[in-house]
Amino acid sequence: MLxxxxxxxxxxxxxxxxLKEYEIDAPEEATxxxxxxxxxxxxxxxxxxxxxxxxMICGSCGMRMDGAAVLACKTRMYEIAESGHAPVxxxxxxxxxxxTSSSTWSRSGRSSAPSAPGSSGLRPAARRARVRDPAGxxxxxxxxxxxxxxxxxxxxxxxxGVRPRVPRAAGACEGNALRRRPARRDRGRAARVVxxxxxxxxxxxxxxxxxxxxxxRRPARRDRxxxxxxxQARDRxxxxxxxxxxxxxxxxxxxxxxRDGARAEDPGHPRGDQADEVRGRARGAGQGAAAVPAACRAxxxxxxxxLRHRQDAGTRRRxxxxxxxxxxxxxxxxxxxxxxxxxxxxxxxxxxHRRRGxxxxxxxxxxxxQADVTPGAEPTRKPEGGA
Amino acid sequence: MKVAYYKGCLASLSAKELxxxxxxxxxxxxxxxxxxETVTCCGAGDIHxxxxxxxxxxxxxxxxxxxxxxxxxxxxxxxxxxxxxRQANFQLQGDEALLDRVNKNLRxxxxxxxxGGVEVKHLLWLIxxxxxxxxxxxxxxxxxxxxxxxxxxxxxxxxxxxxxxxEDPDRPWSLEAIIDACGGEAVDYPRRSSAxxxxxxxxxxxxxxxx
Numbered sequence: 001m002l003x004x005x006x007x008x009x010x011x012x013x014x015x016x017x018x019l020k021e022y023e024i025d026a027p028e029e030a031t032x033x034x035x036x037x038x039x040x041x042x043x044x045x046x047x048x049x050x051x052x053x054x055x056m057i058c059g060s061c062g063m064r065m066d067g068a069a070v071l072a073c074k075t076r077m078y079e080i081a082e083s084g085h086a087p088v089x090x091x092x093x094x095x096x097x098x099x100t101s102s103s104t105w106s107r108s109g110r111s112s113a114p115s116a117p118g119s120s121g122l123r124p125a126a127r128r129a130r131v132r133d134p135a136g137x138x139x140x141x142x143x144x145x146x147x148x149x150x151x152x153x154x155x156x157x158x159x160x161g162v163r164p165r166v167p168r169a170a171g172a173c174e175g176n177a178l179r180r181r182p183a184r185r186d187r188g189r190a191a192r193v194v195x196x197x198x199x200x201x202x203x204x205x206x207x208x209x210x211x212x213x214x215x216x217r218r219p220a221r222r223d224r225x226x227x228x229x230x231x232q233a234r235d236r237x238x239x240x241x242x243x244x245x246x247x248x249x250x251x252x253x254x255x256x257x258x259r260d261g262a263r264a265e266d267p268g269h270p271r272g273d274q275a276d277e278v279r280g281r282a283r284g285a286g287q288g289a290a291a292v293p294a295a296c297r298a299x300x301x302x303x304x305x306x307l308r309h310r311q312d313a314g315t316r317r318r319x320x321x322x323x324x325x326x327x328x329x330x331x332x333x334x335x336x337x338x339x340x341x342x343x344x345x346x347x348x349x350x351x352x353h354r355r356r357g358x359x360x361x362x363x364x365x366x367x368x369x370q371a372d373v374t375p376g377a378e379p380t381r382k383p384e385g386g387a
Numbered sequence: 388m389k390v391a392y393y394k395g396c397l398a399s400l401s402a403k404e405l406x407x408x409x410x411x412x413x414x415x416x417x418x419x420x421x422x423x424e425t426v427t428c429c430g431a432g433d434i435h436x437x438x439x440x441x442x443x444x445x446x447x448x449x450x451x452x453x454x455x456x457x458x459x460x461x462x463x464x465x466x467x468x469x470x471x472x473r474q475a476n477f478q479l480q481g482d483e484a485l486l487d488r489v490n491k492n493l494r495x496x497x498x499x500x501x502x503g504g505v506e507v508k509h510l511l512w513l514i515x516x517x518x519x520x521x522x523x524x525x526x527x528x529x530x531x532x533x534x535x536x537x538x539x540x541x542x543x544x545x546x547x548x549x550x551x552x553x554e555d556p557d558r559p560w561s562l563e564a565i566i567d568a569c570g571g572e573a574v575d576y577p578r579r580s581s582a583x584x585x586x587x588x589x590x591x592x593x594x595x596x597x598x
Binding site: 027041142143145146147148149150152153154157 | 424448
């Protein structure tokens with residue numbers, strides 16, 4: 001597009017101001033700063049102005065266009081050029097002849113004073129440079145041309161928006177330089193859990209991972225090894241009796257009572273405290289621990305049974321429990337009352353009642369008030385008030 | 388032989404010895420250097436990945452200025468520049484529509500058009516083939532005096548072979564020829580043509596090593 005500008009030019013030597021017109025062909029996306037660059041490069045190298053970031057940050061390229069303060073790098077020229085208007089560009093003090101350097105401009109209040117030859121207000125170094133190469137001052141710097149062309153090329157490329165089929169690494173996208181992807185927060189969390197578990201178990205994390213894999217995903221060799229280990233564990237010879245299951249449901253009948261020859265009427269012994277047997281016997285005066293074995297012997301093996309029971313504790317079945325459990329399996333004759341009591345307590349109480357009933361109520365084995373007596377024998381009376 | 392000389396960024400700044408030695412050696416090898424003034428960086432590996440279209444225009448501009456000097460060969464002294472310029476040249480010469488679009492943009496910014504008449508060559512290739520080898524034998528008067536030298540090519544001067552195409556990427560010979568011309572003894576070893584890990588790969592995430 002053809003862009004026309006009218007620029008107030010100032011000659012620091014004569015002090016004169018003149019409005020100079022320029023017309024240049026610029027790309028459609030060009031800004032005022034781009035147009036000024038083109039004018040300076042191609043038409044009039046004496047045009048001088050300040051610019052820096054060229055991206056609307058620093059404000060160095062501030063100037064007046066038709067009296068209004070604008071940023072040259074921000075002002076697009078397309079609509080102005082299309083309308084045919086040639087705006088008037090004047091400085092906010094920063095448009096000057098190229099004979100003066102920016103260092104002169106930085107001294108406030110001196111830019112408007114006419115400068116005499118040889119004392120243009122330049123710093124000594126800049127003055128020497130100008131004298132050394134007076135002809136080159138008008139020639140644009142090749143690197144500046146290159147940078148300017150690159151900038152315009154970039155604008156045109158972005159306008160084209162074409163993505164050529166150039167092989168590139170996965171993950172790169174147009175306009176974004178390759179950058180490191182931020183680490184995901186949850187990445188490594190699972191691995192950390194495994195590491196902690198491995199540390200607690202005292203094994204290497206890799207071993208734990210391999211063990212944790214489901215069968216289908218492990219290598220076939222490991223699956224075979226695992227199956228062989230299970231088979232060996234299952235089939236290995238065991239000493240002694242086969243261990244019974246710890247948990248047995250009341251509903252199932254494992255027929256242990258039948259196996260051990262328990263009788264239905266066998267009251268059995270409470271599992272908990274074997275001292276209940278001794279506690280339940282009545283003690284007369286002078287009868288203490290020495291009398292207990294005799295009383296037990298007199299009972300016809302009750303004590304022996306208790307002794308045997310104690311000796312066999314841990315290996316033999318509790319007959320009472322088996323019998324009691326067998327009775328518990330039978331359907332209940334009475335409906336379940338309110339506040340159902342635990343089964344064990346019910347069984348113990350039932351056994352106690354049976355004993356009482358067999359021995360005549362409050363007498364006989366297991367009686368709380370009298371010592372165990374054989375039916376027909378004289379009971380040993382407890383001392384009054386004693387336990 | 389007149390060649391357009393493109394030194395790139397490193398030879399201008401951090402590896403000036405490349406430029407210095409090239410400037411000193413070229414007259415001895417009957418190579419006339421036509422230095423390019425208004426050229427910029429070729430983009431290395433970054434721009435090629437991030438903005439492929441801009442990378443094309445960037446290198447097309449360099450090729451256009453090289454062609455404007457009248458030379459038919461653009462000589463480089465950097466492996467990355469050689470790869471970038473040759474790859475861009477390969478695409479432009481193989482696609483007329485692409486060349487037209489790029490030339491349109493180049494014209495708009497004041498760059499001369501590129502017609503595809505330039506070939507990019509590394510200094511190594513110019514010396515290893517043709518008369519350069521014999522000339523080097525004459526000028527290498529100090530020589531390597533039987534010194535055993537292990538040549539390292541890297542990957543960018545050899546691959547991709549359809550773009551570079553000077554020598555077999557698995558059995559390169561140009562460096563060995565130069566070492567031999569200088570009186571040294573080239574040592575063969577397995578990794579002489581492997582990659583040396585460029586900047587891009589160093590920035591990539593490193594794989595976790597098994598603990």
